[in-house]
Structures are given as structure tokens and as C-alpha cells.
Amino acid sequence: MSKVVFITGASRGFGKLWAEAFLKRGDKVAATARNISALDDLVSTYGDNILPVQLDVTNRPDNFEAVNKVVEKFGRIDILINNAGYGLFGTVEESTEQQARAQMETNFFGLLWVTQAVLPVMRAQKSGHIIQVSSFLGLTTIPMLGVYNASKFAVEGLSETLASEVAHLGIKVTLIEPNGFATEWAGASAIQTDNTIQDYTPVREAFGESGSDPSIWGKPEATVAPILQIADSPNPPLRLLLGKVAYHGVVQAYTKQLEEVETWKEVSIAAHGH
Incomplete structure (x- = not known):
């Protein structure tokens, strides 16, 4: 039986790649984007099986309207893929304050609003699968992406609780x-801070x-089979x-964390007081 899949941020990158993968195998896809003309090629190929929805995920009421459109068109939502976000x-x-707030508005609050909009549908169905696109940087960190890391750590905590x-x-x-993939995440989709401070030059370099190193960037096409699985x-x-x-990055980070927890074990237990 075909599934109904709701994907945010479907105009390019993972979102568009995965949307087409579901469509190719006969599923129905509601694909959201700020500019739905980027989905014209999928519409011409897959016709009524795709519903393009113009959506800015940071606008909470619009998310609920988008979900209503999808249910009116397809009758249900089996899978939500919260993919909208940027670096x-x-x-x-x-x-800057503006950059930090905007990052959290899209990567965290946008994901939260879409999730809240879809949950009533899935509760009524007594079924559904919410797939949150986080990052391995929601489990460990690297320099130069501090606010992005924070947004994904927030997604991790929210989603684990939701589960x-x-x-x-x-x-x-x-x-x-x-990890990093050869999409536009680090290119056209990214925001760079302008307020460069000289003391951080070694970190930046x-x-x-x-x-x-090209080997650190994954091939986006290789993610299709795992997502379908x-x-x-x-x-x-x-x-x-x-x-x-x-x-490898997460295994290394978790191993180091556990070692540090054990090193300070006696201090931690003593802090309980009894």
C-alpha cells in the first residue's frame, strides 16, 4: 500500500532527493518549499501524486493550514519528514542576535510547529512516523557552528521526549x-557571520x-536507500x-564523555548528599 509522505524543505538537497525517491516507487508526497516553482519538474513527472505546498515553517498557523491541505488531498499523513533547515x-x-534567533526559528521552532500540526492527524489515525532531520552535530560539536549545533541539540531533546x-x-x-553531504547545505543554503574577530582566525583556518578534504562529504544519493528502509x-x-x-565522530565523542563521567564519579555521587 502506498504511503502519504509530508516533506518540508523539499525544494533542493535531501528534501527534493527523498521526495522523488518516494514518488518513484508510487508513494504520494506533499512537498513544502518557500518557492514551489522549484518543484515544477516533479509535478510534470508525477502529476497528482505530488502536492506542492508553499510554506515558511517558522509561521506556525501556516503549518496547520498546510497539514489541512494535505489531508484534504490525500486523506492522511503516514510519514512526516522535517527536513527544512540551514547552517x-x-x-x-x-x-549576531538576529542570526542566532533566525537559526533557532527555522531549525528548532519550525520543526516544532510542523510536528505539532501533524500530531493531531497521526493521533486520530493511531499511526504515523515522524522523521526529524537532525545532525550528528546534535550529538557532538565542531567549532564554527555553535548556534547550529545548539539548534540540533534542541531537536534531539525535543524528539527523544516526543518519542x-x-x-x-x-x-x-x-x-x-x-554528517556533511555534498548538498547546498554548506553553500547557497548557508549563512556566514560578517562580524569576524581576529582572535578566532586560527579556529577559522x-x-x-x-x-x-573531499572524503568527509557524503554522497547525497547514498542516503536514499537508508531513508526508504x-x-x-x-x-x-x-x-x-x-x-x-x-x-566515528559520535563513537569517539561518547567514549570520551563516558571516560570523563567515570573519572569524576566519586565527586558526582558525593554531590547527592546522602
């Missing part, structure tokens, strides 16, 4: 945690050098890392 590059101190709240309703939650799984994981950089 903010710059040190923590260099990030525990909706499991008894037949709703599943999965966090997708990619080291970051630039690390990103110049997760979407079809009767028992999907809460978390799925995408890419070898993500896997």
Missing part, C-alpha cells in the same frame, strides 16, 4: 543524523582546512547516523 557558520561570539510521549498512540519517531521499518530506530564521519 549558520561563525564562532559563538561572532554570531516517549506518543509511542502508546502508535506513532514512531526517528532522528536522522547526517583550521575549520576551513578540515572542510577541504527507515520509512518501511515496522520497528525503526530512535536514531540513525548517516555517514562514516558521523559514526
Whole structure:
């Protein structure tokens, strides 16, 4: 039986790639974008199986309207893929208030609003799968992406909590945690801070050098099979890392965290007081 898939940020990158993958196999897709003309090619190929929806996820009421349109068209929503988001590059101190707030508005609050809009539909169905596109930088961090890291850490906490709240309703939650991929995430989709501070030049240069290694960037097409597998799984994981950089980076970070927890174990336990 075909699924109804609601994907945000579907105009390019992962969103468009995954939307087409679902359409190719016969699923129905509601694809949102700020500029839906970017979806014209999919509409011409897949016709009524795709519903383009113009949407700015930061506008909470518009998310509810978008969900209503999808239900009117397709009757249900089986899978939500919260993919809309972008990167903010710059040190923590260099990030402006406007940039920091805008980053959280899209990456965290936008995801929250879409999730809240879809949940009543899935509760009524007693079924559904919410797939949140986070990042391996929601589990560990790298310099020059502090506010972005924070937005994804927030997505992790929200979604893990949500999973525990909706499991008894037949709703599943999965966090997708990619490393860097050769999409426009670090290019046209990204925001760079202008307020450069000289003291951070060594950090900035080291970051630039690390990103110049082509082997760290995954191939977007390689994510299609894992996404379809997760979407079809009767028992999907809460978390799925995408890419070898993500896997090794998270294992290393967690190992170091556990070692530090054990090193300070006695101090931690003594702090309980009894």
C-alpha cells in the first residue's frame, strides 16, 4: 500500500532527493518549499501524486493550514519528514542576535510547529512516523557552528521526549543524523557571520582546512536507500547516523564523555548528599 509522505524543505538537497525517491516507487508526497516553482519538474513527472505546498515553517498557523491541505488531498499523513533547515557558520561570539534567533526559528521552532500540526492527524489515525532531520552535530560539536549545533541539540531533546510521549498512540519517531553531504547545505543554503574577530582566525583556518578534504562529504544519493528502509521499518530506530564521519565522530565523542563521567564519579555521587 502506498504511503502519504509530508516533506518540508523539499525544494533542493535531501528534501527534493527523498521526495522523488518516494514518488518513484508510487508513494504520494506533499512537498513544502518557500518557492514551489522549484518543484515544477516533479509535478510534470508525477502529476497528482505530488502536492506542492508553499510554506515558511517558522509561521506556525501556516503549518496547520498546510497539514489541512494535505489531508484534504490525500486523506492522511503516514510519514512526516522535517527536513527544512540551514547552517549558520561563525564562532559563538561572532554570531549576531538576529542570526542566532533566525537559526533557532527555522531549525528548532519550525520543526516544532510542523510536528505539532501533524500530531493531531497521526493521533486520530493511531499511526504515523515522524522523521526529524537532525545532525550528528546534535550529538557532538565542531567549532564554527555553535548556534547550529545548539539548534540540533534542541531537536534531539525535543524528539527523544516526543518519542516517549506518543509511542502508546502508535506513532514512531526517528532522528536522522547526517554528517556533511555534498548538498547546498554548506553553500547557497548557508549563512556566514560578517562580524569576524581576529582572535578566532586560527579556529577559522583550521575549520576551513578540515572542510577541504573531499572524503568527509557524503554522497547525497547514498542516503536514499537508508531513508526508504527507515520509512518501511515496522520497528525503526530512535536514531540513525548517516555517514562514516558521523559514526566515528559520535563513537569517539561518547567514549570520551563516558571516560570523563567515570573519572569524576566519586565527586558526582558525593554531590547527592546522602
